[in-house]
Amino acid sequence: MTFEGKNGNSSDSTALRAFAPTLVLLVISVLINYVDRGNLALAAPLLKIEWRMTASQLGILLSAFFWTYTALQFVMGLFVDRWGANRLMAFGFLAWSLATVLTGAAMGFATLLALRLLLGVGESVMFPASSKIMAQHLPEHARGFANGLMNASMRWGSAIGTLGGGLLMARYGWRSTFVAIGVASLLWLPAWSRWKVPEAHGGAHVDVRRPSFAAILRKRTFWGAASGHFCANYLVYFLMSWLPYYLVHERNLSMAAMSVAAGALWVVDSLSSVATGTITDLFIRRGASPTTARKWAMAVGFTLAAVSLVGCAFAGEHTYLACLIACAVGSGTANAGTFAFAQTLAGPHAAGKWVGLQNGIANMAGVIGPALTGFLVDWTGHFAPAFAVAAVITLGGAFAWCMGVRRLEPVEFGIPETPSR
Template identity: 85%
Template sequence: MTFSRRDQATGDIAALRAFAPTLILLVIALLINYVDRGNLALAAPLLKIEWGMSASQLGILLSAFFWTYTALQFVMGLFVDRWGANRMMALGFLAWSMATVLTGAAMGFITLLAMRLVLGVGESVMFPASSKILAQHLPEHARGFANGLMNAAMRWGSAIGTFGGGLLMARYGWRSTFVAIGLASLLWLPAWSRWKAPATPVAKHADAGMGTFSAILRQRNFWGAASGHFCANYLVYFLMSWLPYYLVHERHLSMSAMSVAAGALWVVDSLTSIATGTLTDFCIRCGATPTFARKCAMALGFSLAAVSLVGCAFASERTYLACLIACAIGSGAANAGTFAFAQTLAGPHAAGRWVGLQNGIANMAGVLGPALTGVLVDWTGHFAVAFAVAAVFTLGGAFAWCLGVDKLQVTDFGSSK
């Protein structure tokens, strides 16, 4: 038995090393994904000056990405499952990179709007395709680290885009920046052609069926995971949308101090995500069930974030930063497993469809969260109630993941449990 386990461990290490180039390319793609989706916000002040755009026009342009991105989440997983994750990943990456390049050549509002819509189409491939690849080629005890790293890449992409993109636009203008970023991104495609996921899966899974949309929607575990993911996204979009405003207007930080504070919080979030994924994998390798390991991480992460948000609502000038740091730790821990759950529950054959549906529902938090926060801040004149509402959603995420999702195993799509 000892030899068998040691032999299996050796095989797992060799398999993970073989998959490492693919994982690195997926992390880079997700980083670029978040750079490209956020760069128009950096150009907004320049567009307002150059073209005299109104705030309403800028708002339409900034939201247009989510129109196609969110809508296509519900069907893109089907294309990934039918036509292959590698192929769809390459096509999606090409589409969003060319949309970025052509944004730099836009001559007016309509052209920019069209490019933002195309960008949403291309980027909608990212999570269904990457989750299917991880489900196909990684064993359960390696997915925590991989998903934690992917979650961290989202934060890194936002940070790099904000600082790097802002500097480039200030020096070379927004048009040159879009063209340069888009063209440089295309170098990823030949690398993907060379180091994409192998045709033969590393890990074998016993799936109980492909899982049609209707079969997935009948699963209690799907709605538990989708609800938990929605709550996780509410927290993330709340922080991404309003943290800078909160630090400047309520805590009276300068713009430079705000940038440092917000950047540090995202670093803490990303590192916690990687550490949490690694720790849960370690626990599973040591004999813990995936259900116990992943749910414990979710419960602790969401609970810490919820308590910290309440703390922020009542914190003094001396304690609010500590509360935000604790919230970042909780957020990183909570978001490390959102796609790991889906990859296990769906199995490799249905992962694209499951993740597409789950992510589509979860992204509706991006529509609700920022808008609701703005209404609450206008109504009360401060952030206390907004933090309390975010805490309620966050605590709801803990209950959704831990109670809404049953045993963490490949779903029998013939059952409606």
């Protein structure tokens, strides 16, 4: 199912209706993806007590997911092209769901480490495969809405996982919760088998420009965008990995209270992201340049988040929550334009390679951040230095997006055009 007609014709409407069940399943899969990658952070306070783990050991476990996930981002697009997006989506989903189930039976650090690595392998399929599917089956004028739903489901996955998973762990324990979530996730597979769109063969659009990976890596603008994305991810993964532990051990919240507070912060983050995207689009429609509109949003978001993180480092019992709420607003604002920048800079013919490289580099933040935070907490005995480091890196994101990316317009690669058929 590819699109050759003009925007808005009856063929498009019919095809979009046919694609709707697949889109719903992709949105659900992203939500489950973020529930499963974040649930170990919820169990961290319990693991520390039950297994007498140090913060450094927990940091290694929390970052291990990103070792395999990040490495495979650079090559997964090639696998998707060779073996098919639908098939790899199913295999990846099965792998990460089984890793979640088996985590409930883990008996030691080494087993849990291996399962986190398997989780990263399975989840690495998600975005290359879903992007391939949408590129094949959605026209340009429908991709903004579809990708908007996918992005929103990341935050809602974190919110639902934090609230629901935390409450389940508080009542039934972490082992039963992992098993229940993993088994429930497996119900997605028969739905995917039934309602996925058929694999597209032939009729694909021919790229008029095919820059190599080296051509992209030579662009200063790419490194500005990749650096900004890295800083944005460091903030998100810092909160995703360590917020539950911080709230329980440094702010003395119960597991139930922590789940409500952390879940609410992810809701604030998601609403801020949606609002920022809507407002910047509105300014652009009214005549503002994309460079001005989106760079201002980046500058405001990263700066607000950085200042709020510093506030968290020194906040008292009655002020830390306000600082965390402000940080969530800043995080949502800063992350709203991450892929919008990449898609505009790369253009339609280089977006796949550009986004793959940028996302791979950006996810190094998941490899570094959780482990570094754990070592800092063990070394100092509290979270203030970890918040300070996160604040400096977050502020660096504002400089990367605003100074590293000069203008928000398609990058010229200087590659001769290939005649289209």
